[in-house]
Every structure is written in structure tokens, then in C-alpha cells.
Amino acid sequence: MARHAPQEDLLMTVDSEEEFSSSSEDDEDIDDEGLHFEEGFDPAQDTFSDEDVIPSRAPHTGAAHKHRSVFNAVENLNKCENDSGQIPVGKRDRNLSWKAETDVDMNPKTLRFLPARKPGPQLSLADSHSPMSLFKLFFSESAMSNLCHNTNAQAARALAKGRKYSWTDVSVDEMYRYIGLVFYMAVVKMSSIADYWRQDSLFSLPLPATVMSRDRYRTISWNLHMSHPDADKENDKKRGTSEHDQLFRLRPLLDTIRIACKTFYHPRRNLAVKERLVACRANAGMTRLTKAKSAKLGFKFFVLADSSNGYTVDLSVYTGKNSFPTGHGISYNAVMSLLDKKALGSGYHVYMDDFFTSPKLLTDLLAMKFGACGTYRDYRRGFPQSASNSLTKKSTRGSIRWIRDGPLVCVKWMDKKEESVCSTIHAAYTGDRVQRKVKARDTWRTKTFPCPAAVTAYNHHMAGADLSDQLLEYFTAQHKTMKWYRKVFLHFLDIAATNAFILHKELHGNMTHKEFMEQLVADLCGVSQKEAPKQTSIDHMPVPGAELTSDVRKIATTGRRICAHCKAVFGKKQQTPWKCQACDVHLCLQLNRNCFQEWHKSV
Structure with a gap:
């Protein structure tokens, strides 16, 4: 190795000059990044050498010639010196060739590990931490209060625009129950949201209807908002400027x-x-x-x-x-x-x-x-x-x-x-x-x-x-939504639940991931996991299917929908203005046809 010392000194000299050179050329040659993620490359970093052009991955640009690594610089320097007869071909090739596993490499200097805090959970090991308490570290009551405030403001804005649904302001406790249902749907998979409230099937689920009605769940989902809508409007006015926050x-x-x-x-x-x-x-x-x-x-x-x-x-x-x-x-x-x-x-x-x-x-x-x-x-x-x-x-x-x-x-x-x-x-x-x-x-x-x-x-x-x-994928809360920011909100829920599970595992280690999620759902929904939820008869009462109109001539027809029992049992499309408050399904309630009673015999 000693006979190569002059060439190694040359390599070190070129390395130093390249390592500390100005990066102004890097700033000038950044290509358009619009297609970066589709093909998976970074225009500010990825270039092609003259010897290895891959047209299918990226265009061959002048940047490849401007930005030369220390390796390329030494290679070009050797070529020039060889042309002038100063360095023999054999020696140049040995210096530029890749080394094999039989060649001994230097051991890099070991970095001393100095973490700012002791690695691991920053919580007391002596305390008992429930899934709910760990989840609230990420979705605290103050964060939920702000979420409820913005959601209520968005609902008021939607109603002012003419949206036709009933709305009462959502509270922090109700928002936690809503999130509990979101996680419940992540653990228990059904083909659609409506299936969780169905009561006419062998596969009917008793929990969702006891937590909140289907329509209430839907209206919260429609209006869920992390920022205030009035502030959104002001931010949107700045679109196209440096002050706009995407x-x-x-x-x-x-x-x-x-x-x-x-x-x-x-x-x-x-x-x-x-x-x-x-x-x-x-x-x-x-x-x-x-x-x-x-x-x-x-x-x-x-x-x-x-x-x-x-x-x-x-x-x-x-x-x-x-x-x-x-x-x-x-x-x-x-x-x-x-x-x-x-x-x-x-x-x-x-x-x-x-x-x-x-x-x-x-x-x-x-x-x-x-x-x-x-x-x-x-x-x-x-x-x-x-x-x-x-x-x-x-x-x-x-x-x-x-x-x-x-x-x-x-x-x-x-x-x-x-x-x-x-x-x-x-x-x-x-x-x-x-x-x-x-x-x-x-x-x-x-x-x-x-x-x-x-x-x-x-x-x-x-x-x-x-x-x-x-x-994140085992019990992901992701499902179809109409707004992009709600997809990201669901991802935040996944991160919070998964990190909470990891913290619980580090602190106690006595639950599987599924057991943790089941207990978290029970805590968020305010029910006991040991007993199956029971629907009380007071929950099942007939209510109008829509808000009553002030026009007395249309009271009997407002909100009429097809009776679920008539359709399921008789295959008929009988319409009724009545629905069950708990089941959230329309049912006939007449003197000669009481589908409401028949429907609830199995409940």
C-alpha cells in the first residue's frame, strides 16, 4: 500500500477541494420536480454519467457534467495525466478499480452516543397507563375542544349555505365516542358505514346504535374540521403568494x-x-x-x-x-x-x-x-x-x-x-x-x-x-371520505393509536395489539368490554323521518322513505314517514300494519 502514497495524496487533495466547494451550481441546476415521485427520483440529486445513461428513468441533462463527485474528478484527472504520459496506465487502473472483500478497509471512527434524554417512554413506570390515557397524550382534551369548536363552526357554515340536516353542537365527550366508533370500524370490518347500524341481518352489530345514531355519525363526519373555516377562507385568499399555507x-x-x-x-x-x-x-x-x-x-x-x-x-x-x-x-x-x-x-x-x-x-x-x-x-x-x-x-x-x-x-x-x-x-x-x-x-x-x-x-x-x-395497517382507520384533509385526520388517528400501543407495550407489555385496540374502543365509547351492549326499549321509539314542515298539507308526506321491514320480508316498497330513533331505519306504524313492532321482536 505504501507505493501508492503519492496517488493517495492526490486523491485527498481533490477530495478536499470538492468537499468544501461552493454549492451555487447545485442551486442553479435543480430541475422541475413535478414528476419526481412517480418515477421516484430527486431532480436536485439524480443525474446520469456519460457511461451509464438510463433514458427510461430521467432525461440526460447538463447537470451531470457540472456536478462531479470526487470519484469522477479523480478519474478525469488521472485520464489527463495519463494522456501526458505522467502516470502509467497500470497504476492508474489499480487506483481507480473497485476493491474486493480480501482488501482491508479502515474502521470508521465510532460516534459517541449522547441522547438528549434517556431513550424510551418519558412516562413513569410506577404508574398504570390505560389505552385511553395513552391515546389522550396525542389527542388531549384541549386538542379535542379545539376540534369540536372548528367542527361546530363548519356545520354552522354548511347549514347557512342551505344544507338539509339537523345539527346540535358536538361536545368533547361525543367527539371521543365518535373516534371510538371509527376505531371500532377499524377492528370490525363491514362493507359500508350503513351496515354498522343494520338491524335486519344475522350479522347485525349491537354497539354502534347504542353509541350514536347513524345520521349523527354521518353529520359529524361531513363537518369534521381541524381548522376554523373563517381562517381557511382568509388563508385561501393568499393562494399563489408566499404567505399561503397549503x-x-x-x-x-x-x-x-x-x-x-x-x-x-x-x-x-x-x-x-x-x-x-x-x-x-x-x-x-x-x-x-x-x-x-x-x-x-x-x-x-x-x-x-x-x-x-x-x-x-x-x-x-x-x-x-x-x-x-x-x-x-x-x-x-x-x-x-x-x-x-x-x-x-x-x-x-x-x-x-x-x-x-x-x-x-x-x-x-x-x-x-x-x-x-x-x-x-x-x-x-x-x-x-x-x-x-x-x-x-x-x-x-x-x-x-x-x-x-x-x-x-x-x-x-x-x-x-x-x-x-x-x-x-x-x-x-x-x-x-x-x-x-x-x-x-x-x-x-x-x-x-x-x-x-x-x-x-x-x-x-x-x-x-x-x-x-x-x-398502522393492522387496524387502520382509513376509509373513503369526500375531503382530503379528513383522510389525513384518519392517518393522525392511526399514528396516535399505534404510538399509544407501543408506549403501552414498552411500559407494561401485557396486551396484544388487538386487545389494546378493543380496550381503547370500549374506553372511548364509554362501554364495558366484558358485557355485550344492550339496547333498552326506551331507545327504540318512533320519530319522524325528517324535520316537520310548517305546511300542514305536507306533514304526512315529508320525509317518507321505504319501510325496511316491508322490503325485507314482503319485497314491497311501502313508504312511511316514521323511523326508529335507535335503529335509524324507516318502519311502518299503522293500525293495520305495525312493522315497528315486528321489527323489534328480535331486539
């Missing part, structure tokens, strides 16, 4: 959820950053994102999760290319916006996928005393482009190639396909091995292969981010 309708609850996530739990050392999509087809008036594989429209969240248990530590919402105006690209700024050194501390290890990973991001995180590791895209600006001694499609499984540039090590590993990982916290190869099943002579057997330490750590800790999404 997240204004989410802001009150978004800020509350973010603060609560960071206040009541401090993450352990390994963190994961990833994208999360909330599917929605409603018109939000802002950038909607396309997930290429599923072709679903929705809103993109950038999420910071604890890899040990999937706890959502922080999140931000992507609203378009102006979300992060610093000029370093979406992926760079998304990560930086989630990592608050003052709140977290230092010495954390951050794992990310290839959308986020770039040399500048990893270098700047290291300067902040955050180690980082992530998969990367070969064509992204700043990563080595040399093909000398690199992996090929014919490389054997378990083959390793690596190049180190100061604190950064880029590793390629051949599994079923080539994997590329960049890290500031791992050496290229430390002797780790993984097991894979291989087929030989029509029989499968287990075989061990060498594996880079960065790949092993990435697979282990990014699984924590996947765990976070899995926990």
Missing part, C-alpha cells in the same frame, strides 16, 4: 401530533427515515403524488421512526417542490427537517433507502455527529462511476466490491441482484455472512455467503420502518 387545514392537529410524538418518547440509537403514502383521490388544491407500483393517488409523508419498535418519532408532509426551499433537493431537506440535534442529541445512526441517500447528505449528517447508512443509486450525483473491477451480471453470489472516500464507503454486493450501499458508520467487510437457499441438482440447500456489514445493518434496521407501516 397545510393550513391540518396545521392545528399536525403540530399537536408532532409535539406529542417527540415529547412522550425518546428514540433509541437506530433511526429509519422513509416515505409513507396516504392514498386519496380527493382534490386537495396542492401537489398529489403517484405511487408508481399501485398507481394510487395520495399524499406523501416523510417519517422518522425508531427502528427498535416502529414508533413514529416525527413526520412532515410533502406539499410540492417549494416544501423545502434550501436548494439541496427534496431528499436532502426531508431528512434534515426530521433530525433535530437539539431535541435528539448526537451519535444516532440513521438508515434510509435510495431515494434519500447522497454523499452530501451523509457527509453533512456526519458533521452533525449523526452516522448514516443507506442504499444508493449508481447514477446519482457524487457516487463512483468507475467500472474497473466492478461487479457484473456474471459475478458470483456473495461477491463484494468497495471504494472508500474519506468517511464514505460505497459497497456493492451481489445477492440475487446487485445491491449498492453507502455508509459512514461501517467498514466495507468485517467477516459477516448470511444464509441463502440455493438449488443444486434439483435439491435446495442452505449455503452461507459473505455479506458487507453495511448491508446486514441496513436490512436489520430498515425493518423497523417497515414495522411502523405494518402496525
Whole structure:
């Protein structure tokens, strides 16, 4: 290794000049980001080299020539010197070639882990915490009071516009019961909202009608509002200016959820950053994102999760290319916006996928005393482009190639396909091995292969981010709504319930996820989980199906609907102005046809 010292000095010189050069060109060459999420690339980071153009993924622009990594700079410098006859070809090739697992890599400096608080739940272990009390950490009574105030204001505004439904102001207790029903529907799946109030079926459910009527549930859903409608109107007037806030309708609850996530739990050392999509087809008036594989429209969240248990530590919402105006690209700024050194501390290890990973991001995180590791895209600006001694499609499984540039090590590993990982916290190869099943002579057997330490750590800790999404999906509150911000509200409910479950598991660990959700539903709805809810006869009383008109000539016809019993039993479409207050279904009530009585014989 000593005979290469002059060339290594040259490499260090070029590295230093590139690392501390001005980023003004980066600011000038940021392309339009409108199609970024559909194909999954960041215009401020992704470029293509002359040798590896992929037209199907992105256009070939002049940015690829302007933004050269230290690797490309050294390669071009070597080419020039070779043309002048100063450096032999053989020596140049050795310096630029990828190294194998048999070559020894330096061990990166270990970062001292200094968290701002003791990692784990920031609650007393001596106290008993119920699912309801933990959920209220994220949806406190003050937050619910504000939610009720804005919802009532929205309902008043809707009625003033001529909406035809009855409304009484929703209280905090009733809003908690409403959320309890939302979670009940997440645990007990039915094909439609109306099915939860059906009483003419073998699969009828007794709970929803005892909590609130179907119409009341629907009217709350229609008017649910996180911000005040008058303030919304003032914000909408600023559309197109820098003062306009695209997240204004989410802001009150978004800020509350973010603060609560960071206040009541401090993450352990390994963190994961990833994208999360909330599917929605409603018109939000802002950038909607396309997930290429599923072709679903929705809103993109950038999420910071604890890899040990999937706890959502922080999140931000992507609203378009102006979300992060610093000029370093979406992926760079998304990560930086989630990592608050003052709140977290230092010495954390951050794992990310290839959308986020770039040399500048990893270098700047290291300067902040955050180690980082992530998969990367070969064509992204700043990563080595040399093909000398690199992996090929014919490389054997378990083959390793690596190049180190100061604190950064880029590793390629051949599994079923080539994997590329960049890290500031791992050496290229430390002797780790993984097991894979291989087929030989029509029989499968287990075989061990060498594996880079960065790949092993990435697979282990990014699984924590996947765990976070899995926990959200098990009992998700998501369902179809007419307004985009209600989809996000339901996502906030999922985050609050999942984080509350993780806190309960860390503190007590005596409930499964399903048991936790069942107890949370019972607490929110104000019922006992041990006994099936019983409907009292006083709940079942005939009431008019609609508000009575002042015109006496139309009293008998106002609000007439088809009788549920006549349709189910006799197949007839008899209309009646009466309905059951508890069941919320229209039933005949006449001297010669008492469907109301027949319907309730089984109740």
C-alpha cells in the first residue's frame, strides 16, 4: 500500500477541494420536480454519467457534467495525466478499480452516543397507563375542544349555505365516542358505514346504535374540521403568494401530533427515515403524488421512526417542490427537517433507502455527529462511476466490491441482484455472512455467503420502518371520505393509536395489539368490554323521518322513505314517514300494519 502514497495524496487533495466547494451550481441546476415521485427520483440529486445513461428513468441533462463527485474528478484527472504520459496506465487502473472483500478497509471512527434524554417512554413506570390515557397524550382534551369548536363552526357554515340536516353542537365527550366508533370500524370490518347500524341481518352489530345514531355519525363526519373555516377562507385568499399555507387545514392537529410524538418518547440509537403514502383521490388544491407500483393517488409523508419498535418519532408532509426551499433537493431537506440535534442529541445512526441517500447528505449528517447508512443509486450525483473491477451480471453470489472516500464507503454486493450501499458508520467487510437457499441438482440447500456489514445493518434496521407501516395497517382507520384533509385526520388517528400501543407495550407489555385496540374502543365509547351492549326499549321509539314542515298539507308526506321491514320480508316498497330513533331505519306504524313492532321482536 505504501507505493501508492503519492496517488493517495492526490486523491485527498481533490477530495478536499470538492468537499468544501461552493454549492451555487447545485442551486442553479435543480430541475422541475413535478414528476419526481412517480418515477421516484430527486431532480436536485439524480443525474446520469456519460457511461451509464438510463433514458427510461430521467432525461440526460447538463447537470451531470457540472456536478462531479470526487470519484469522477479523480478519474478525469488521472485520464489527463495519463494522456501526458505522467502516470502509467497500470497504476492508474489499480487506483481507480473497485476493491474486493480480501482488501482491508479502515474502521470508521465510532460516534459517541449522547441522547438528549434517556431513550424510551418519558412516562413513569410506577404508574398504570390505560389505552385511553395513552391515546389522550396525542389527542388531549384541549386538542379535542379545539376540534369540536372548528367542527361546530363548519356545520354552522354548511347549514347557512342551505344544507338539509339537523345539527346540535358536538361536545368533547361525543367527539371521543365518535373516534371510538371509527376505531371500532377499524377492528370490525363491514362493507359500508350503513351496515354498522343494520338491524335486519344475522350479522347485525349491537354497539354502534347504542353509541350514536347513524345520521349523527354521518353529520359529524361531513363537518369534521381541524381548522376554523373563517381562517381557511382568509388563508385561501393568499393562494399563489408566499404567505399561503397549503397545510393550513391540518396545521392545528399536525403540530399537536408532532409535539406529542417527540415529547412522550425518546428514540433509541437506530433511526429509519422513509416515505409513507396516504392514498386519496380527493382534490386537495396542492401537489398529489403517484405511487408508481399501485398507481394510487395520495399524499406523501416523510417519517422518522425508531427502528427498535416502529414508533413514529416525527413526520412532515410533502406539499410540492417549494416544501423545502434550501436548494439541496427534496431528499436532502426531508431528512434534515426530521433530525433535530437539539431535541435528539448526537451519535444516532440513521438508515434510509435510495431515494434519500447522497454523499452530501451523509457527509453533512456526519458533521452533525449523526452516522448514516443507506442504499444508493449508481447514477446519482457524487457516487463512483468507475467500472474497473466492478461487479457484473456474471459475478458470483456473495461477491463484494468497495471504494472508500474519506468517511464514505460505497459497497456493492451481489445477492440475487446487485445491491449498492453507502455508509459512514461501517467498514466495507468485517467477516459477516448470511444464509441463502440455493438449488443444486434439483435439491435446495442452505449455503452461507459473505455479506458487507453495511448491508446486514441496513436490512436489520430498515425493518423497523417497515414495522411502523405494518402496525398502522393492522387496524387502520382509513376509509373513503369526500375531503382530503379528513383522510389525513384518519392517518393522525392511526399514528396516535399505534404510538399509544407501543408506549403501552414498552411500559407494561401485557396486551396484544388487538386487545389494546378493543380496550381503547370500549374506553372511548364509554362501554364495558366484558358485557355485550344492550339496547333498552326506551331507545327504540318512533320519530319522524325528517324535520316537520310548517305546511300542514305536507306533514304526512315529508320525509317518507321505504319501510325496511316491508322490503325485507314482503319485497314491497311501502313508504312511511316514521323511523326508529335507535335503529335509524324507516318502519311502518299503522293500525293495520305495525312493522315497528315486528321489527323489534328480535331486539
